[in-house]
Amino acid sequence: MSEFLPVEALAALSPQARAMATQAQSLVNAAPSAATASLASSASADGSFGQLVADGLTKVNGQLVSSQVDLQKLALGDAQNLHQVMIGLEESRLSFQLMMQVRSRLLEAYQDIMKMPI
Numbered sequence: 001m002s003e004f005l006p007v008e009a010l011a012a013l014s015p016q017a018r019a020m021a022t023q024a025q026s027l028v029n030a031a032p033s034a035a036t037a038s039l040a041s042s043a044s045a046d047g048s049f050g051q052l053v054a055d056g057l058t059k060v061n062g063q064l065v066s067s068q069v070d071l072q073k074l075a076l077g078d079a080q081n082l083h084q085v086m087i088g089l090e091e092s093r094l095s096f097q098l099m100m101q102v103r104s105r106l107l108e109a110y111q112d113i114m115k116m117p118i
Contacts (some may be wrong), residue, residue, distance in 0.1 A: 060099045062090075067092040
């Protein structure tokens, strides 16, 4: 089990945590523009399966980073709405689980194809 940090340790980590939260927030703000650009490129006739997978991974990563930022804000006491933080965490957890299930199915399909006699 994890142990809780004393209040003094949290106060000492506060400036560092705030710096990490602002850095992660800047990454989250940059991620939607990259995702929009990748969606625009996949909308063209050149869209491939690899691009579709890369777009999905980018979206899941953006959700995970966003939920991490929300958790850091909650730990610092800057969170405005606890319900929205919890909903965001659950959405990112579900999207990660879905990504892992898709990965498992793709790996199983690849292994089945590799076992086929030629």
